[in-house]
Amino acid sequence: MTDRRHTAAINGATGAPLWLLAELTYRCPLQCAYCSNPLDFAAVKEELTTEEWLDVLAQARAMGAVQMGFSGGEPLVRQDLEALVAEARRLGFYTNLITSGLGLDEARIASLHAAGLDHIQISLQASDPDVAAAVAGSPKAHARKLAMARAVKAAGYPMVLNVVLHRHNIDELDAIIALCDELGADAVELANCQMYGWAQLNRAGLLPSRTQLEAAEATTARWRERLAAKGRDMRLLFVVPDYYGERPKACMGGWGAIFMTVAPDGAVLPCHSARMLPMSFPSVRERPLREIWYDSEPFNRYRGDGWMKEPCRSCDERHRDVGGCRCQAYLLTGDAAATDPVCSLSPNHHLIEAARREAEAGASTMEALTPRNVHQSRVFCRA
Amino acid sequence: MMKTATVYRLRPGWRLQWEEAQGRHVLLYPEGMVQLNDSAGAILAELDGQRDVARVVANLQARFPDAPAAAIEQDVHEFLLDAARQGWIQHD
Numbered sequence: 021m022t023d024r025r026h027t028a029a030i031n032g033a034t035g036a037p038l039w040l041l042a043e044l045t046y047r048c049p050l051q052c053a054y055c056s057n058p059l060d061f062a063a064v065k066e067e068l069t070t071e072e073w074l075d076v077l078a079q080a081r082a083m084g085a086v087q088m089g090f091s092g093g094e095p096l097v098r099q100d101l102e103a104l105v106a107e108a109r110r111l112g113f114y115t116n117l118i119t120s121g122l123g124l125d126e127a128r129i130a131s132l133h134a135a136g137l138d139h140i141q142i143s144l145q146a147s148d149p150d151v152a153a154a155v156a157g158s159p160k161a162h163a164r165k166l167a168m169a170r171a172v173k174a175a176g177y178p179m180v181l182n183v184v185l186h187r188h189n190i191d192e193l194d195a196i197i198a199l200c201d202e203l204g205a206d207a208v209e210l211a212n213c214q215m216y217g218w219a220q221l222n223r224a225g226l227l228p229s230r231t232q233l234e235a236a237e238a239t240t241a242r243w244r245e246r247l248a249a250k251g252r253d254m255r256l257l258f259v260v261p262d263y264y265g266e267r268p269k270a271c272m273g274g275w276g277a278i279f280m281t282v283a284p285d286g287a288v289l290p291c292h293s294a295r296m297l298p299m300s301f302p303s304v305r306e307r308p309l310r311e312i313w314y315d316s317e318p319f320n321r322y323r324g325d326g327w328m329k330e331p332c333r334s335c336d337e338r339h340r341d342v343g344g345c346r347c348q349a350y351l352l353t354g355d356a357a358a359t360d361p362v363c364s365l366s367p368n369h370h371l372i373e374a375a376r377r378e379a380e381a382g383a384s385t386m387e388a389l390t391p392r393n394v395h396q397s398r399v400f401c402r403a
Numbered sequence: 404m405m406k407t408a409t410v411y412r413l414r415p416g417w418r419l420q421w422e423e424a425q426g427r428h429v430l431l432y433p434e435g436m437v438q439l440n441d442s443a444g445a446i447l448a449e450l451d452g453q454r455d456v457a458r459v460v461a462n463l464q465a466r467f468p469d470a471p472a473a474a475i476e477q478d479v480h481e482f483l484l485d486a487a488r489q490g491w492i493q494h495d
Contacts, residue, residue, distance in 0.1 A: 036424055038436065084424030087436055114418060114431035139416060139433040178416055180433055207433075 034323060036084030037280040037313055040113070041091055041292060042073065044101065045284050048094040049122045051157030052145065053389035054184055054219035054226055057093065058295045062397035067284045070100040072304065074107050076282055079309040081111040085280070088113045091292070093284065096123030102135045109136030116141065118182075121168040122161055129168075129175045140172045141209075143182045147195040151188065154386045157393070169203050178206040185212045185236065186219075186226040187379065188386050193239045197256065201247070205254055210240060212261035216293040218392040220351055225384040227375060233264055263372055263379075267337065268344025268360035275322035275346060280313060288312045290319060293347040297356050322346055327357055331365045405480040407457035411450050411492045419447050430491060437491070446482050450492065456483065 046061035068076070080088070088108055095101055096119055108115050117132065121142040132140075144165055146152040152162035173179040181200050185193070193210070200208045212233070213219050213226055228236070240258045247254050262269060272279045272291045281289040286303040289295055299321070302312045313319055321327065325338055332343040343349075344360020352361045352371050361368040390396055413419060418431045421444075428444030430437040439447065445466070449459040460479050464472045486492045 084422070086420070086422055086424075086429065087431065087434070089434070112420065114420075114436070116434050138418065138431075141433070176415075178433065 034276070034314055034320075035278065037080065037278060038084065038086055039279040040077075040080045040085040040088040041279070041281040042076070042088060042095075042104070043091050043093065043281060043283050043292060044068075044073070044095045044098045044104070045093040047097045048092060048120070048392075049097075049158065050094070050120050050161060051391035051393045052155055052184070052218070053222045053391055054186060054213040054217075055392040056214075056217045056219065056292055057392065058217060059221060059400035060397060061093075062394045063401040064283070064285045067098075068282075068286050068304070070103060072286065073100070073104050076286075076304050076309065077104065077108050077111055077113070079304075080280070080282075081108075081113060083310055083313065086113060087116070089116045089118050091118040094120050094123060096128070102131050105132060105137045106135040109138070114138050119143070120156075120161070121165040122158075124168045124171070126171050126175075129171055133175055133177075139180065140177050141180045141182055142169050142172065143184065144169075144196070144199075145184070146189045147192055147199040148189075151192070151386075155189065157391050166203065169205070173204055173206075179204060180207045180209070181205045182209040182211060185210055185228070187228040187232060187382070187384075188226075190228045190232050190236045193236045194243075197239070197243045201243075201252065201254060207255040207257070209257045209259065210236075211257075211259040214262055215351070216347055217296070218390070222389045223375065224378055224382060225386070225389045227261065227263060227379040227382075229379045229382070230264065230376060231380070233261070262345070262348060262360075262362045263375055265362050266364050268341050268348070268362040270341045271345035271348075271360075274342045276313065276319040277323070277342075280309075288316075288319075290322075291347070297347060297350055299356075322357070329357055329359065331363075331367075332359045335365065405456060405484060407460070408455045409494045410453065410455050411483055411487065411494045412452045413447070413450060414491060414493055417491065419444075419450075442478060443482060443486075446479055447486070447492075456480070459483075 045067055046057050046064055095117060105115050115137050116139045117137055118141050142165060145155040149162045153159045169179055169181060183196055215223050219226055237258060240256055244256055276290045279291060281292045282304060283289060283295060286305045287301045288304060289301050299318050301318050302316050328338060328343050332338045344362055346356045349358040349360050350356035353368050359366040361371050420429055420431055422429050428439045430439060449462055460476045463479060464475050467475060
């Protein structure tokens with residue numbers, strides 16, 4: 021899918037947030053080892069209430085936000101999801117549900133449809149049921165997901181599937197795409213896992229080798245030709261891992277430029293990964309959303325280019341890629357204002373090259389991955 | 404060439420919406436948005452699932468009497484072909 025989140029121009033004035041990601045909960049029945057939720061998610065106890073979420077939606081819409089995602093964790097865990105969707109739709113949001121498919125059934129699809137939900141994206145872990153079960157930590161989830169993908173399509177929605185790729189499933193990409201084709205998908209996001217949250221913790225066990233990646237790109241290209249030849253309209257979006265780029269991505273279209281995440285407990289973030297940065301984000305429980313977006317220190321800290329260091333500061337491309345990703349810079353260098361080491365001009369680019377070499381040599385098993393669950397998360401919770 | 408009796412409509416699940424905060428029409432689709440200029444917004448707003456291309460052209464010519472009628476027709480035809488090619492709109 022074309023990602024127009026990343027097209028905002030960088031200029032002096034702060035624009036409105038066009039995107040709201042509502043992370044309704046960190047609860048999830050699955051345990052994917054690449055989950056982007058914070059490692060210490062178990063520390064979050066008090067989720068926003070229905071009334072608080074309704075207020076967040078109204079505030080965000082009044083500020084100009086128009087695209088929104090309901091995400092998590094697994095958003096279907098929230099029994100008030102339908103009420104939130106209905107209000108979002110009434111306010112004029114385009115409503116996307118980003119789900120594992122677990123917690124979905126025909127009745128719930130019907131009630132979400134009646135509430136005005138615009139779009140559902142279901143994630144798959146693999147084509148092979150055993151791999152899927154190992155990745156998700158659930159033996160039954162895969163069959164359920166396939167059934168729900170079909171049910172979503174039967175309800176009149178386009179079937180948009182998301183498959184997170186990593187070194188343990190990327191070699192079966194041909195079978196994965198074949199499965200999506202057989203299911204009747206309209207679009208498939210083949211998203212190589214990016215190294216944040218649990219994925220960063222499990223990086224050595226997840227990052228594919230360049231050989232694997234190149235084979236997967238070739239497989240995708242072959243499938244595009246095959247689909248075109250048989251007149252089948254199934255769009256394939258292949259997202260390359262940051263670690264194999266030469267220039268960093270313009271993360272979120274710029275810090276606090278167009279994108280805003282509200283976490284389950286009301287913390288407002290410039291993206292869903294930013295929570296692990298060494299800074300404190302304001303909550304909708306304390307301040308109005310407008311004030312947080314325009315006036316708070318965390319949202320202003322990395323806006324514009326005044327915060328940049330060399331080599332970004334004097335780089336001609338600094339407005340194109342905004343220095344890359346603040347989270348990636350922090351995770352790899354300990355300095356959130358550093359150039360994203362993905363950039364070949366970064367003095368820390370050797371860290372990326374070392375990870376690639378490790379991936380080339382690696383022989384880790386899926387069993388060695390740390391599953392994302394409450395038990396493991398408590399290890400990371402501050403006392 | 405454009406058939407003037409063709410009825411175009413938005414791709415299923417896509418939505419055209421006037422955004423007061425942006426002062427323009429936007430085309431909303433799964434996890435994305437196209438920010439439309441004035442003429443694109445005016446043309447897409449005419450697609451109600453009933454009107455054919457000829458009717459869309461006539462309506463816009465009536466709404467913008469100061470613009471040359473032939474130029475409006477050409478603009479509409481070119482835009483609709485391009486929008487169809489990009490998958491924003493469809494016809495039966």
